[in-house]
Amino acid sequence: MRFSIIIPSYNYGKYLPRVLDSVLSQDGDDYEVILVDDGSTDNTQDRIRDYKKHLCYLCQPNQGPAAARNRGINIAKGDYLLFLDADDSLLPGALSHFRREAQSQVEADVLIGGYVSVNAQGRRRRHPGPRLEEDRLANFIAYIEARLRIPTGAALWRRQVFYRLHFPEALRNYEDIVMEAQALACFHCVGFPDPVVEVHHHAGRQRDNISSIRVSGDQVVARVFDSGLLPPRFMETRKRFESNHLLNLARAYYYTKDYVRVISLYHQALATRPINILKWPHLKKYLRARFWQRVHG
Structure with a gap:
């Protein structure tokens, strides 16, 4: 076969x-x-x-x-x-x-x-x-x-x-x-x-299910960066992946209008890798979330 x-x-x-x-x-x-x-x-x-x-x-x-x-x-x-x-x-x-x-x-x-x-x-x-x-x-x-x-x-x-x-x-x-x-x-x-x-x-679409994303989000970084599998030079990119993954989580919550979580995840992403502030699509969603928070308290 x-x-x-x-x-x-x-x-x-x-x-x-x-x-x-x-x-x-x-x-x-x-x-x-x-x-x-x-x-x-x-x-x-x-x-x-x-x-x-x-x-x-x-x-x-x-x-x-x-x-x-x-x-x-x-x-x-x-x-x-x-x-x-x-x-x-x-x-x-x-x-x-x-x-x-x-x-x-x-x-x-x-x-x-x-x-x-x-x-x-x-x-x-x-x-x-x-x-x-x-x-x-x-x-x-x-x-x-x-x-x-x-x-x-x-x-x-x-x-x-x-x-x-x-x-x-x-x-x-x-x-x-x-x-x-x-x-x-x-x-x-x-x-x-x-x-x-x-x-x-x-x-x-099930892969966009926010409840599954919430449960899996914290685990995926650790699963990818398994030191028993990845060579050391790959392990050195962990913070890069972690920051990008946090940005993607923030984007998922943005589309569910959970703006408080969007802001929190975006801050975590920048704390992990500040250069990601240059990613305009994510920054734009963050600014919109902040605007909503300011208007609605």
């Missing part, structure tokens, strides 16, 4: 036909589809009834996306693993692109393609895959500063990576950030320009 496509899902029944159709319409017969139902209470069973004969379906009590992905890893038969969020979809020809790159980049541990983002109004934007440097530290820094983005479904992982890494099950959010950052630091990652996945943004 060449590819194992692992799809964790929790109460995303309404999106499953789209993602499953996008996978099952791919060329070739060298892939399997593993759907891990993470304790859904919606109409998931009804929506996948006609698909069950084409996939391996697993159901477990709700444990979070990391646990669902890890369970899929444990039973996967493929030489390469692809993780696809249930509300996203593969683009036509995605597996053909991955096959080509796997054949030409035989030393690569992770292959990273591009993606197409689709906003709530249906507007599409094409993002080519990354041009990675030979220096792993440069790629790692680009990632932790959010200059390099890797949507979950854009990365194809060689099975052997998971002999060393695993999705951190204690996190209900940002578990993919931990994996991707550590992969960039510890493994040979190669980018290619072709878009392979369609990323759908919508109200209620």
